[in-house]
Amino acid sequence: MSTNRPPPIATWRWLHLTSAFVLFLCATLQEDRPGHVMEVYMNFQLPSSLVDWSRIGVEKTCLCKMMCQSLPKCSAVTIQPDSDIFGSFICHFANQSVSEALLLPMENEITLIKPQRRDDVACDDGFFLIENSGCFHIDQTARTWNDASLFCQSRGASLFLPSMPGELHVADEYMEEVGAVDWWVDATGRRWGDDRIIDVEDWYPNKPNGAMTECVVMKRKSAHQYLLDDRNCNDQNWSLCRK
Template identity: 30%
Template sequence: MAFRNTNTEYVNVRRVPSTPISNSDKNLLRVVLLSFGLLCIIQATLNVTLRIFLDESDTNALELNEICKNFTDQKRSDFDQYFRDGWVYFNTSLYYISPAKRNWQDSRGFCLQRGADLIVINSREEQEFIRRFHRFMWIGLRNTTARTWIWVDGTPLTRRYWGPGEPNMGNDEGCVESRFFEVQDTWNDLNCNDQNFWVCERAMAR
């Protein structure tokens, strides 16, 4: 009931009793908290597992951070876009592993349109890096009209990782793929019109 006079208005305020938390609500809260804790554990486990399988060393991470310190904001934005598009970082370069197949020339065209080119393999570490992806993939090595093997950047072939019996130069095999067999040396010469996956490489210039 409210009492009113000419000067002041008074209102009776009733106290609303608090509703006790039921046992079922308590159990639900426990389940939610437990689930959240399990998710945190799973996330931590996944992070460790991915680091092991992808061999992402702390050294590489620090090296990438050091390089990026010297990038302009525009360059950082550009490389962020590469990462969003599925490119991966290894030893100062960005790489794209194709999800589809094309012939050698079309594969190279894909890379060139993105400011890259087919991979030029300069070291054993780089050769081992692309073997991890377990695919037959075009690399940037081809045979010229002078029957000389040359990389897409114009450099001659010096380090060689040919598979057993390769190159055999059969059936107009003027382009090169890298395979993923158990042996370390996996290159195979192949007809350039064959369909294959491919690897793009983009050097991280400052």
């Protein structure tokens, strides 16, 4: 989104860091339960053709997010530093369907997209719904990777495999709640089960460091954060099934 006059570079950096920090606080302090979580895209904006209305003079990025969450028609919001009011932001809202592919690169702006609701989905017994991602089951029995895969198949599911960018951490919160430390996912060597190469940034620090034939777990790095680690396929861990 264009503004009349950009502030000095130092001010831009301050606003960017402040908006990112406040946005982090929003995600931490707000009740970001399924149905309230929004996908975050740093340094991207909505194209002007998708913006239905805007609000200026917003003091916190949280307010932009909360306004979109509270409006059923709102599908996404871009948060832009206000060049005329130091420490203030402008919210640009979209009411029509928005996907990541429609966003435009723009430094110092943040776009939040509300996942589409899936209220019509009913999960089988033992499975729980993660909105816009499907039904999941946490298997708390320690199994080898192969046995874990067979177990998921016996439930009409498969080991967890992220199907889109940003979905790797969709279940982290749930695994944290049940005390999971390591859990098998549908990946071996350096590739996902659908033959996609695993992104470097998704690996635990200094990983992978084993054989190309090793299997992969999500390993707890910190509270509510898991990253990928390569393990011997005969190790026994929990697993996450998805269907």
